[in-house]
Amino acid sequence: MMKKHIILSVLLCLGFTGSLLAQSIVPDTLLFVFKLHGQTRKYEMSFREKQDSICLYWGIERNLKWQSGSYTMGPKSIEQAVQLSFLQPEDGKHVQLSPEETVYFLSRSAYKQLKEQNTLVYNQTTYSVLDSNERALGYPLIHVKDAVEGCEMWILDNPKLSLVWRMRNNPLGINWEISTPELPSL
Template identity: 80%
Template structure:
């Protein structure tokens, strides 16, 4: 029990001071990717800067720290219609097109999801399934593509509708987010 109390305190202290992260995500999240039998664990953090949303990523590979970022413009955050599956490359700082987001839904797609219980992203319609899981104190909205079977679990928060988990992705890129242990950072 003492271990859980300490873990709860550490998680509470791990939240950042900026407005976006204050009520949504800890400073750093661990994205665990699975592709063709391989597993990669990326440390990622979201930051607001000059009306844009940045995703900073890092991974230790071959005893070297690799890092980069993705930038989402105000347009992509508001109206984006596609998830980017661009593979991270060391030292690359990618500005996504106004149609793209990375690991989050746009505000318009999230609004469509909440109002219609379905939404279209990457020209694919996802419909709500059961809702019985939580992450970071928010419900996860489970959606599924009826055509190809792709599934996402989306953090039910309008400020940052994070794709917490992806399964059966037709591209083969699946992931799940977790909160890293304090000793691993």
């Protein structure tokens, strides 16, 4: 009887350890690499649900000092926003975005429009789907482009959090890409 309990305990511990290792494969903190006017900045960002809101916590080391802040999007933002916020992060600022805005991801209604119509209107700009040949975090990336100004986005095909994984040719000059950590080869 005791032998069965020991074996069961060892198996439970191994199972628990295995699930911890599996959880660490998908990072809870993402590295956003921004390019603006020839400069590169790397921000650590994590998205967390808090009650009915989504909070984006950001941080960056600048001038040997850690700077951080957050953006919070309420339920209306998450469900119905129609624009991305390009508000520059400021150390110590905790910003509540307006119901019309999200930051670095699409609202659920915009994602639904993209999936159903192969087009998306955000920031008063219409984007059309080009392809979904790339993947990130196990999801396809939906590549969209604005035919007027040439702005391109690669959007994580995830209905829960459709991150703008990469942005290129942004008329505002703010381009970024999420960098994932290198996984060890087996």
